[in-house]
Structure formats: C-alpha cells, structure tokens
Amino acid sequence: MTTDQTTTPVTGYRLLLPDQWAxxxxxxxxxxxxxxxxxxxYTRIPKNAPPDKVSPYKRELARxxxxxxxxxxxxxxLDLYLPVKPMGGSDLSFSLGASILVSESLLPRRSGAEGTGEPTDAAVQLLSRDGAEGADLSSxxxxxxxxVRHEYVAAANPDRSTELASRRVEYIVSVPGDPDRWFVAAxxxxxxGDPRDELSEALVEWFDAVMANLRWRQG
Structure with missing residues (x-):
C-alpha cells in the first residue's frame, strides 16, 4: 500500500507508554x-523516613x-525508556528490571526480484554483531x-554488570521513504528472575502491543 509516508520525510517516532515509564x-x-x-x-520518600537511611537510599537510587x-x-x-514509578503498593525504588532502548542503524537492503527489500536478510545483517543463531525471527x-521481530534470551554477564539472564525482543523497522535507514527498539x-517466567511472558506481550502502536512523525 502506498501512502504519503513514501514521500514525506520521517522526523521522529511516537511510542505510547504508561505514566510509570520515563x-x-x-x-x-x-x-x-x-x-x-x-x-x-525523591519526593516519594516518606516524610518520616529515618534521616540516616534517606541519604544512602538516594545515592543507591542515583547510582x-x-x-x-x-x-x-x-x-x-537515541532514547532510553525505564519504568521509574511504582506500579502500586509501597515500593519506592526504580524497577530497573526492564528497559526499552531506541536506536537507528544504516544498512542498504538487499533487492529482490521486484526491487523490494528482504526484511529477514536485513535483520540478520543488522543482528550479526550479536549473533542471530537460535533466535526467533519473524517479519x-x-x-x-x-x-522484523527478533526474540532471544541473553545469558548473564557479570563482567557487564548483568547478573541475571534476560529476555530480549527487538523490532527492526525500515524507516518510510529511506530504505537504508532502520529504526530499532530493543x-x-x-x-x-527467570527470563521465561510468567512475568516475562506478560511483559513481552505488553511490548508487542506497544510496538503495534508505533507511529511515525513526519514533516
């Protein structure tokens, strides 16, 4: 389907996220x-919190x-999104167990018989730096x-401050009107604590819904 997206330059994107995400x-x-x-x-720290506990808490939160x-x-x-407000209850700390990182890559798409790009080929090229073996790829x-959607489980890597394995889902989207430019949301x-547990499954489904509502800013 041909739309104005093919002729109007893309200047940005929009993701719809809950207020808890910054x-x-x-x-x-x-x-x-x-x-x-x-x-x-810091404004969510209880007023009656012991002073000797507040400063260490702030330092650790900031760190x-x-x-x-x-x-x-x-x-x-380009942008990092993190859940920084409690979803309910009394937990005041940031939930840094999840994140969305937005970036972009430049890579010419391979041409098929009709001159259209092959999304899976492009995804494999873009992801070759991390390895696509065993990954779940769909377009x-x-x-x-x-x-292109790319899903896998990354092993823990204490050398890079990742103490636990994590579930990763990447969407690689060709920017309209610029076939060499790819939008990446990871x-x-x-x-x-388990990348295959029910919470992980629910969060992956939620992220899929977020990406289904990605919209371009143009002009």
Missing part, C-alpha cells in the same frame, strides 16, 4: 532528564539509574513500514 534522551538533554526523574523519585543511562549511551542509542508491517526484562 524517557531519557541519550544525545541531547540527558542530564536534565536524569535530574528531573531522580528529583521526582543504579545513572549506570543504566551510561550503558545505554555507550550503545549510541511483518508496522504503520505501513517493513518490520526491549529487555529479567521478569521475576
């Missing part, structure tokens, strides 16, 4: 966003959050654009 831009305005999110988290942001910046991503369309969760 966006951290990784190229411009990072420190301002980090400061704002941390200050908001964990800044480490996640720094690791994302090292991947040269489709999101907001009129060619998309979701990661440790679930309840």
């Amino acid at each position: 966006q951290v831009p990784l190229r411009h305005g990072t420190e301002e966003a980090v400061h704002r999110i941390l200050e908001d988290a 964990r959050f800044r480490r996640a942001v720094t690791q994302a910046q090292q991947t040269k991503g 489709g369309e999101i907001d009129g654009a060619l998309a 979701f990661s969760t440790i679930g309840g």
